[in-house]
Amino acid sequence: MTSRFFSLVFAFIFIVGSSLAEESGIADLTHPETYFGFMPGEDRKMFLYEDLIGYLDLLQQESDMVHMIENGVSPMGRPMYITFVSSAENIANLDRLQEINRRLALDGDIPTDELDALVEEGRAFVLVTLSMHSTEVAPSQAAPLMAYNLITGTDSNPAHLDKVVFMMVPSHNPDGMNMIVEHYNRYLGTPYEGSGLPGVYHKYVGHNINRDFVTLTQSDNQAVADIYNLDWFPHVLVEKHQMGSTGPRYFVPPNHDPIAQNIDERVWSWTWVFGSNMARDMTARGLKGVSQHYLFDDYWPGSTQTSAWKNVISLLTEAASVQLATPIYIEANELQVWGKGLSEYKKSINFPAPWPGGWWTLGDLVTYELESVYSLVRTASLHREEILHFRNEMCRREINKGLTEPPYYYILPAKQHDMGELQALLRLLERHGIDLYRMDTDHVMEGRLIREGDYIIPMAQPFRAFIKEVMEEQDFPVRRYTPGGEIIRPYDITSWSLPLHRGLRSLEINTYYSHENLNYSPIRAEELTHRRGLPGDANWLLFSARYNQSFGFAFRAMAEDIQVVRTVEDYPWHEEIVPKGSFLVGITRGNRSTIEALLEKIDIAPIVFAQEPDVATERIRLPRIALCETNFHDMDAGWTRFLFDSYGIPFTVLNPSDFKDVSLDDRFDVIVFPDAPKDQILHGHMTRAGEVFVPFYNPGYIEGMGNEGWQKVLRFMANGGTVVSWANSTALFFGLMSPGEGEENFRFPIRDISGTLTGNGFYCPGSLLKVNLLPDHPVTYGMQGQIGVFHRSSPIFATSIPNFDMDRRVIGLFPEDEDLLLSGYAEKVYLLERQPAIVWLQRGEGQAVLFSFAPNFRGSTPVSKKLIFNSLLL
Incomplete structure (x- = not known):
């Protein structure tokens, strides 16, 4: 009887479900496997960006539960989209729901009754951004199934979509997606199947696309950031990535320490809720190897998760990679952990079900991505009311903090060393959703005269945490694994202060002044340009x-x-x-x-x-510039191309292998070597811990310039050419030089002492350090006498008395100053005192300018751009 009862129940559910599917058109939806000709996640099969968008567009034509909007353009001109998946009623009501989101995110004065009504009417918006790192293919390849399965209820409960609007950026990096898929297909079935793409998977920045969410230099990142800064104000954001192949299979929040101190504790608490539910739900579905509180910290802004500083519940997931779409087999002894949070690859409280090893496929990754999405939607549905109340609560809390906790204002004086950078900063802050104001009258604040026309940013704003984070100098929160024990090192850089990185003066005001006694008016950045037409008598x-x-x-x-x-x-x-x-x-x-x-x-x-x-x-004349760019995913060379394009500087890219065949003297005046290791430039290989290893590239792509190419560079310099080099590539100039047959060996009067200083305890993971510049030198024209430069521990220069036909000058040096560290974190930074930061070298008729730092680090240090520009014009 019991068996017959359940049979009848299941039959009833099947009939009703089929009827509902027919009424909603679900039965007529095109399955991804039908559209693509293979199941997404199938071994050795991937679709292109246009195919992905084509399928999602078809879904929106077939279903009233899907809607797409174009929201930006990629650096190479591809349109970018947001795909919405929800109930038909919610999709039809998106405009109203968007307005509710905006009110909850930005209005701190909603009356209680109206707030309750808005929460009742509103829906939880969950945004996922997929595959910004284009070698991390699984999230975008899973996107069609995410949409189809949510609509049809395949492995998920479609009733959750009554309360949730699922938003998806199908590919955060459309250009890179096509580059990777096309490269993979080119070598399919060859020994180089799954090998590395030569160059960066982006027009400019490659992997660094995920380091740009403070400065927002790239158009694809601007499109994504606009979603949560200006347009849709989602409540939950999930940034989906992949990681190394031999560790845990999947990472979900919470992240590891250190965490950003400016983000409210309530935001961090919600990441536990979503992360713990993902870990629970995925493990319950039999997915092994899910880890938490491991490797990835939540301290630095710069990734898509910078939304956390804007009161969005912001999450990161990471899946273990395969060779793009090619399966890999992992032996048990190859499984390991590294970094923070896990000391052994064994069952632990934050890693309760280790994966044992074996075959690992793209299909496995797709399964993990789908299950994580189902969990996210389920959690958002169960907590819809709490999440919407939370969003407005955070708005009110942040505004109240701006009225009751210092700092209360940031002032940007209208008169700056570089007025263009002031305009750029104001435009950037506005794009981040920050309200800007200008002083209407002079006013004394904390004993300082703030002048009419100066710019003021009150902290009583919903995005207060972000304002404070990017306007103050950074002070790294030191945390240790055990009391008095080893310091937990940062995952990435430790300085991003926008005024300091742009060489601008700003004032932090820690005294509150009532608005009645402080006269300022709102402005828009577009009003601030100094652009004007030419008068008729302008000559x-x-x-x-x-x-x-x-x-x-x-x-x-x-x-x-x-x-x-x-x-x-x-x-x-x-x-x-x-x-x-x-x-x-x-x-x-x-x-x-x-x-x-x-x-x-x-x-x-x-x-x-x-x-x-x-x-x-x-x-002066326009220099003919050669830019050396390796094929080893050379991000700094990409940033240099972006800099040159942004400032209208023509250049020719030379791969290291090109140097042997190109007539440098006849074609170029300047050669630029951005931040790249010497071994990659010279020999086409990489080193780790002093050991040479050959990365998985087609060898034809990564050939170095060899001694022959470097000898041509030395002759180019001796014959009057200029070489500009920074960070790791300056190693080309250290040690014994062999210019070729008939010429004497020599050493440039410069060496790297970073090994010695590091051995003595110096450590600088990416911080802004003070440098004094030599005045009245062509390299420093237009510069202030003292600036901050972005340094990452090495190299560290020392010069010596030259011989033969050479000379050197120290153009910039680290001063003897107890405040040598301007922003960020460093250990024993005093060891740098009196060491050169910039050195000019002369040999024969030519010259070189060497920087121990990257003067255009990730496009985020405008304060030092002029050092590059001046060097090009020597």
Whole structure:
């Protein structure tokens, strides 16, 4: 009888379910396997971005539970989309639900009755961003099944979609997705199946796409950040990644210490709820190897999870990789753990069901991704009301903190060394959803005169935590594994202060002033540009070397064959001095329209003259630049290309293997070596812990320049060429040089002493350090006398007295200063005192400029860009 009863129940459920499916059109949906011709996750099969978007677009045509909107464009011009999956009623009501999200996120004065009504009407929005790192293919390859299974109830409960709107960025990096899939298919069935893509999987930045969410330089990141900063205000965000192959199979929150101190404890508590439910639900479905509180900390902003500073419950998942879509077999002895949180690959409280080893496939990854999504939706559905109340509670709490806890304001004086960087910072803050204001009258705050026109950022804002995080100098929260024991080292960098990284003055005000006694008005960044048209009597334009954008104008003008000269002396202008090294351009009938078009690309205003100003100048010409970029996922070279493109600097990319065949003297004036290891540039291999290993690339892609290529670089320099090198690539200049047959061996008067200092306890994981610059030198034109530079422990220069036909000058050095560390974390930083940070070398007729730091680190250090620009113009 019992058996017959359950049979009848199941039959009834099947009939009702089938009827509902037919009524909602679910039965007519195209299955992903039918559309693609294979099941997503199948071994050695992947689809392209356009195919993915095509399927999701088909779903929205077939189902009223799916909606897509275009929300941006990739760096290579591909449209980017958000896909919404929810009940038909919710999809039809998205505009109203979006407005509710906005109110809950930004309005701290909603009356209780209205708040309860909004929460009752609202839905929990869960946003997942997929495969920003394009070699981490599984999330995007799982996307069609995520949408289809949620709609149809395959392995999930569709009733949850009554309370939840599932949002999906199907590919955070469309350009990289196609690069990887096309490269994989090219070598399918060959010994290089699953091998590395030569170059970065992005127009510019590759893996560093996940380090850009403070500075927002890349258009794909801007599109994703706009979702939670300005447009949709989701309540939960999940950033889906993959990790190494031989550790845990899957990571879910909570993350490991250290954590960001500015984020409210309630946000962290919610990450436990979602992470613990994922771990529980996935383990209950028989998925082994799920870990928590392991390896990944939650301290630095820069990833998509920067949303946590905007009151979004922000989560990270990481899945163990295969060779793209090729299965791998892992022996038990190869399984290991590293980093923080697990000391052994054994059953632990945060790793309760270790995976035993064996075959691991793309299909396994897809299964883990799907189960994690089902859990996320389920948790959001069960806690919908709490989550929506929480979002408005955080808005009110952050606004109240801004009224009751210091700091209360940040001030950006209107007069800055680089006015263009001030405009850029204000625009950036506005894109982050920050309200900006300008002083209407002078006011004394904490004994300092704040002038009319200065910019003020009150902290009583919903995104207070983010404002504080990016406006203050960073002070790393030291945590230890045991009392008095080893310090828990940071996962990534430790400095991101926007004013300091841009060389701007800012003031932190720790005294509250009532708005009645403090006169300021709201502004929009678009109102602040200094751009203006040319007056009719304009015949000469003078661009101050203090402004980064002046260099952009000069390079673009020279590229248009417009004559540009640089001043060789300071020029007094009213109450300011236009420094030596500034750019003077004459306007003619033939170039006027071009100059007017170029002025539209910058936010600064040149000084306009009817007559040529009485200042000494020298003519400059557009340098012919070779940029060395390896095929080892050379991110810093990509950032350098982005810098050059952004400032209109023409260049030619040379792979290291090209140097042997290219006539450097005939084609180039300057060679740039960005941050890349010497072994990759010279020999086409990599080293770890002093041991050489050959990475999994087609060998034809990674050939180095060899001794022959480097000898050509040395001859290029001796014959009058300029070489610019920074960070790891400066190792090319250390040790014995063998310029070739008939020439004497020599050493440049510079060496790296980082090994010695590191052995003595120096450690700097990525912090801003103080450097004094040599005044009145062509490399430092337009610079302040002291700046912060972004340093990562090595190299550390020491110079020596030169011989043969060589010379050297220290252009920048770390001063003797107890405040040498400006922002971030460092150990025994005093060991750097009096050591060079920038060195100019001369050999024969040529020269080199070497930086011990990356002056364009991840595009986040505008304060030191001019050092590169000036070096190109030597």
